[in-house]
Amino acid sequence: MPLPPEPWVYADQLIRAMAVAAQIHAAQVRKDTTIPYLSHLLGACSIAMEYGATEDEAIAALLHDAIEDGEPVEAARATVRSVGPDVGRIVEGCTDSDTHQKPPWRPRKVAYLARLASEDRSVLLVSASDKPHNARSIVRDLRDVGAAVWDRFSLPKEDSLMSYRTLVATYQKSPNRNPALIDELDRTVTEMEALARSVVKR
Numbered sequence: 001m002p003l004p005p006e007p008w009v010y011a012d013q014l015i016r017a018m019a020v021a022a023q024i025h026a027a028q029v030r031k032d033t034t035i036p037y038l039s040h041l042l043g044a045c046s047i048a049m050e051y052g053a054t055e056d057e058a059i060a061a062l063l064h065d066a067i068e069d070g071e072p073v074e075a076a077r078a079t080v081r082s083v084g085p086d087v088g089r090i091v092e093g094c095t096d097s098d099t100h101q102k103p104p105w106r107p108r109k110v111a112y113l114a115r116l117a118s119e120d121r122s123v124l125l126v127s128a129s130d131k132p133h134n135a136r137s138i139v140r141d142l143r144d145v146g147a148a149v150w151d152r153f154s155l156p157k158e159d160s161l162m163s164y165r166t167l168v169a170t171y172q173k174s175p176n177r178n179p180a181l182i183d184e185l186d187r188t189v190t191e192m193e194a195l196a197r198s199v200v201k202r
Contacts, residue, residue, distance in 0.1 A: 060090035093123035
């Protein structure tokens with residue numbers, strides 16, 4: 001089917017970015033599921049667009065895990081940068097590690113949060129668009145499989161919950177945040193915390 005005449009509501013660069021994301025993450029699935037990892041990237045992009053993302057920000061949301069998860073990392077980094085310099089900058093800002101033997105979780109996240117507090121609006125929007133999709137998935141899985149959901153993660157339940165709550169607090173302190181998006185994340189994390197207290201392993 002031919003494309004309608006321009007102007008379009010997005011440029012063909014977004015279509016290219018979807019193909020890049022599908023290629024980089026082609027062999028990856030969501031933790032302990034058969035769900036293609038691409039579903040998360042599309043979800044993060046959708047959230048970013050719903051909260052006013054520019055084209056570069058929407059593309060960065062699609063590619064936000066490419067440097068962190070793509071192998072070899074320098075090829076993934078070069079591919080992201082080839083989509084556009086601002087996309088590359090935003091994705092770098094959302095990346096907490098670019099090694100595939102990742103540093104220990106706690107110091108890595110502490111360093112990421114310290115940096116996140118001073119990032120600009122674009123990085124904060126993309127970073128914060130990633131988190132509600134993950135949090136919603138945990139909420140859904142808590143309802144579906146109960147406390148067994150925590151077995152999918154390398155962290156104990158309390159550390160996972162603390163991580164999300166600390167992220168909310170970090171975003172809330174930033175003058176560059178999108179308040180409505182952070183409010184949504186806060187509500188989802190609050191729901192996650194309530195379910196975590198009430199459900200048991202099945």
